[in-house]
Amino acid sequence: MREIAFIRQNKDKWLRFENIINKNNSNPDELTKLYLHLINDLAYAQTYYKKSKLVIYLNDLTIKLFQKIYKTKRQDTNQFFFFFRTEVPLLLYKYRRYILYSFIIFSVSLLIGVVSAMHQESFVRLILGDHYVNETLNNIENGNPTAVYKSGSNWGSFIGITFNNLRVGLSCFAFGVTGGIGTCYFLLQNGIMLGSFQYFFEQQGVFWQSVKGIWIHGAMEIFAIVIEGAAGLILGASILFPKTLDRITSFKNGLRESIKIVIATMPFTFAAGLLEGYVTRYANDMPIFLAVFIILGTLSLISYYFLVYPYIVNKKILSEIGSKK
Template structure:
């Protein structure tokens, strides 16, 4: 749909809504919230199809005024969250797919380099993981429980600590995008090398299968989310470094908002990954094999579905709705 057609079809509604905002005391709060959801849909559509237009700026300004009015009345409806999950975030995720792909390639390349480096240099693992961790793991291997690290703390404290660490690492990867995309790429590379070296270490001890089995119970979500956070960081750096026709400040603000929304969508993933690592992973060698495999496959299917397949479905439906 051409931008002028999009404007003509919705201009009257936007202008009416804008007039209503000038007299907020006469607007029903529930009606205001309903119209805000429609405006959010329009904004998401404009971000997807007209990312550098005055229409996007206008809708963004109007949505901010509406949000402020709803918040001022303290009557914001819970439907804002479902709309974000069902429509706004998926459209952002679809537009971010190229950056997710770059992030994945960097992470996998770093993973491979970590493996090769650990296999060719006996001191590399200690350089990356630290002597204390390596010595502790060697001691656990001698005791017959190579992954005992996952059972050293009680479930709840470990869940809290792991979740906090996962969120910290992911936001660290994201915020390094402030140093241009190379900042996030560096952090992705660093984390990828660590994972590769870790796996190579267990391969050398003939325990690759055991370590992979234990790690991927929670790592399917955790590592996937770090890669996606890397993509969000690359977006942040891209809009800062390459503003295009936008003023650099406006481009940067747009990149920050887009990246933060992706990160907000990832926080629940890290919480679930932390829960699994704190409460489930410690039982990897006593649980039924089918249950371990189910958790890994379910995690993988969720990531592929919500972050890649579902955004395409939403995009096509949204485009069709706007054209019809």
């Protein structure tokens, strides 16, 4: 059968499947019947239309259905662990393009900050403010470039820093309702700030001292903000590009799934706050190998969860689907 004829024959059925999958009160028996239909259609498409986008569409639809069936059969298993171990990673895999877009936007804005600070001396003061720049210059003269992180108590710093990071991340996400424009602005703003901030320390000849102090907590803090930016882009795309769904349903789905991704960043945001409140203040006196170990360790941990682990979970699910065909 030609691909176009296969699509025409089954299109209405697949759209009906999408609507049923999106319902919160779907019948488990009904879902199982749909699943059997879908894996047969997927197997046929993989056999005769290997390079078609139809295979990708049916594969995504099958994974969503498998995930929903899997959740209904897990009443005796801890939902908390399922959320972080399976549900969120599958969403991260599904929306991996938006994570890439968020990293690109942030990286470009960081480069803009570096180049702008390099060619315009007043740019750093414009972005960071005179008070912060003057205070940091004074700290550099006293031999402690990151002394600003020593201000306040450990507990007070942790609380204040964590709430600020949550505010920034949630704002970056929430402004996705503007079609993603607000999210792009927040990513641009924070990227330019970070780029000019780091170049400022390079100008003063204390770049590596600043890296040791800032990135102990910054690896997870910045990474989490970029992921929250990706969630904002997902929310914006659900409004602008509803695909086969009506716009309201698409928005509800996008909101629900992007919120889950934001929730997954929160443990890392809290961990970054703990590091900034309790560890960063001692970075100046810390052995370089210990600082590098913490930076690479935290970066590896969050990178694995948001970038690598989703592929592992998706591969496992596909393997289970394949074994049931």
